[in-house]
Amino acid sequence: MFDSLSDKLQRVFKNLRGEGKLSAENMEAALKEIRVALLEADVHFKVVKAFIDAVRVKALGAEVMDSFSPAQQVIKIVKDELVAVLGTHASRLRTANQPPTVVMIVGLQGSGKTTSTAKLARYLSKNGHRPMMVSVDVYRPAARQQLAVLAKDLSLPVYEGLPEETKPLQLARSARREAENNGRDIVLVDTAGRLHIDADLMTELSELKENLNPTEILFVADAMTGQDAVKSADEFHKQLGITGVILTKMDGDARGGAALSIRHITGQPLKFVGTGEKSDALEAFHPDRAASRILGMGDVLSFIEKVEQAVDSKQAETMQRKLLEDDFTLEDFKEQLKQLRKLGPLEGLLGMMPQIGPMKGLKDMKVDEKEITRVVAIIDSMTYKERANHMLINGTRRRRIAKGSGTSVNDVNNLLKQYGQARKMMKSMSGGLLGKKMGKFKLPFANPFG
Ligand SMILES: Nc1nc2c(ncn2[C@@H]2O[C@H](COP(=O)(O)OP(=O)(O)O)[C@@H](O)[C@H]2O)c(=O)[nH]1
Numbered sequence: 172m173f174d175s176l177s178d179k180l181q182r183v184f185k186n187l188r189g190e191g192k193l194s195a196e197n198m199e200a201a202l203k204e205i206r207v208a209l210l211e212a213d214v215h216f217k218v219v220k221a222f223i224d225a226v227r228v229k230a231l232g233a234e235v236m237d238s239f240s241p242a243q244q245v246i247k248i249v250k251d252e253l254v255a256v257l258g259t260h261a262s263r264l265r266t267a268n269q270p271p272t273v274v275m276i277v278g279l280q281g282s283g284k285t286t287s288t289a290k291l292a293r294y295l296s297k298n299g300h301r302p303m304m305v306s307v308d309v310y311r312p313a314a315r316q317q318l319a320v321l322a323k324d325l326s327l328p329v330y331e332g333l334p335e336e337t338k339p340l341q342l343a344r345s346a347r348r349e350a351e352n353n354g355r356d357i358v359l360v361d362t363a364g365r366l367h368i369d370a371d372l373m374t375e376l377s378e379l380k381e382n383l384n385p386t387e388i389l390f391v392a393d394a395m396t397g398q399d400a401v402k403s404a405d406e407f408h409k410q411l412g413i414t415g416v417i418l419t420k421m422d423g424d425a426r427g428g429a430a431l432s433i434r435h436i437t438g439q440p441l442k443f444v445g446t447g448e449k450s451d452a453l454e455a456f457h458p459d460r461a462a463s464r465i466l467g468m469g470d471v472l473s474f475i476e477k478v479e480q481a482v483d484s485k486q487a488e489t490m491q492r493k494l495l496e497d498d499f500t501l502e503d504f505k506e507q508l509k510q511l512r513k514l515g516p517l518e519g520l521l522g523m524m525p526q527i528g529p530m531k532g533l534k535d536m537k538v539d540e541k542e543i544t545r546v547v548a549i550i551d552s553m554t555y556k557e558r559a560n561h562m563l564i565n566g567t568r569r570r571r572i573a574k575g576s577g578t579s580v581n582d583v584n585n586l587l588k589q590y591g592q593a594r595k596m597m598k599s600m601s602g603g604l605l606g607k608k609m610g611k612f613k614l615p616f617a618n619p620f621g
């Protein structure tokens with residue numbers, strides 16, 4: 172959906188990984204690249220400008236500076252800003268106090284109104300509603316037929332109309348009455364579209380709006396048309412007043428610019444995205460999830476949150492100090508592994524992390540639950556002196572430890588190797604971060620995202 176933008180942003184973050192700290196220069200360089208990435212993704216230039224300005228201001232904020240490594244800082248800021256641009260909250264469909272709720276589906280011809288009407292009906296019925304559909308596209312008989320067929324496939328009701336009902340408003344009113352009589356709580360009104368916005372269309376839609384008093388007017392926009400979709404959404408909003416947007420054809424090679432621009436330009440939220448031709452290809456839009464998807468960070472952010480929740484921050488601080496003083500012992504190694512275990516299935520966690528840079532190393536360590544249990548047993552079989560100084564552990568001691576922990580000498584050797592790798596990895600990862608006061612993020616291991 173946002174693949175290309177995602178790739179480009181990841182490159183920006185990767186370049187920042189090498190930086191010890193965030194300076195005005197490398198920040199400007201990163202901002203420049205982000206700007207190009209957004210423009211290439213066909214994001215509206217006004218949105219790009221606002222976005223870059225906001226990121227710059229936040230990046231210069233000292234508070235953020237102290238607590239994160241450069242890459243982390245920028246990822247976090249960009250993520251927050253993406254969410255802001257996409258809409259801070261997931262926008263749910265509103266319902267009327269007095270059912271039935273009327274939802275008007277509007278947009279240009281071919282944008283996906285009829286398809287989206289059926290998808291929405293399906294979505295609503297899966298979410299405890301009893302929707303009814305009606306097509307008021309009286310100009311193209313095939314259009315009404317299309318909705319009837321889709322409704323039949325879904326076994327959901329559509330108001331088909333009487334022969335004498337030839338006007339959009341007549342059809343819509345009858346449909347609403349029918350819904351009332353049958354205990355249907357939402358009426359979805361699929362309206363006619365034109366190839367271009369014209370006065371006749373707007374008059375017709377305004378008349379429907381006036382008389383039906385819809386709770387939602389959803390503008391259906393074809394993501395493939397990029398900025399044209401944003402422009403017509405804006406136009407519809409100015410002339411009619413829309414309450415939200417359904418962005419269709421996001422399964423195609425749309426660059427995502429429309430999704431990132433609509434909210435800022437129209438002030439109306441993106442509520443749903445269409446991701447295919449079938450009736451189940453509709454997703455409620457969640458800004459937060461979309462931002463993570465755009466960042467493509469393998470959900471680094473949710474990992475960080477999880478770590479934050481699970482980790483004993485006092486202990487993490489001690490660990491930071493120990494690493495700084497090169498005093499990271501086998502006993503500490505054991506404690507860290509135990510912390511890791513608290514986070515839940517490691518496989519899932521490792522999957523959330525991008526398999527690049529130092530994370531690759533972590534994966535090579537093949538830390539799994541059983542492995543942790545074994546490692547903990549081995550370390551428990553060591554004397555305190557051995558735990559404090561691994562150099563003491565010679566061949567004889569290795570045999571004793573293996574026996575005591577019910578493992579093999581090979582296991583003990585592997586553990587010592589892993590411990591060595593972990594020390595090395597943590598040292599290289601800690602970079603410039605360790606010298607600083609740790610702020611908000613306290614990881615059990617130094618800083619895998621730096
Ligand atoms: N791939 C894809 N095709 C879609 C999507 N939504 C609609 N379409 C297709 O777009 C075309 C026009 O859709 P339609 O609902 O008839 O548009 P309308 O004229 O606005 O009512 C149809 O061929 C649909 O199958 C979508 O999310 N993904």
Ligand SMILES: [Mg+2]
Pocket residue numbers: 284285286308314
């Ligand atoms: Mg249609």
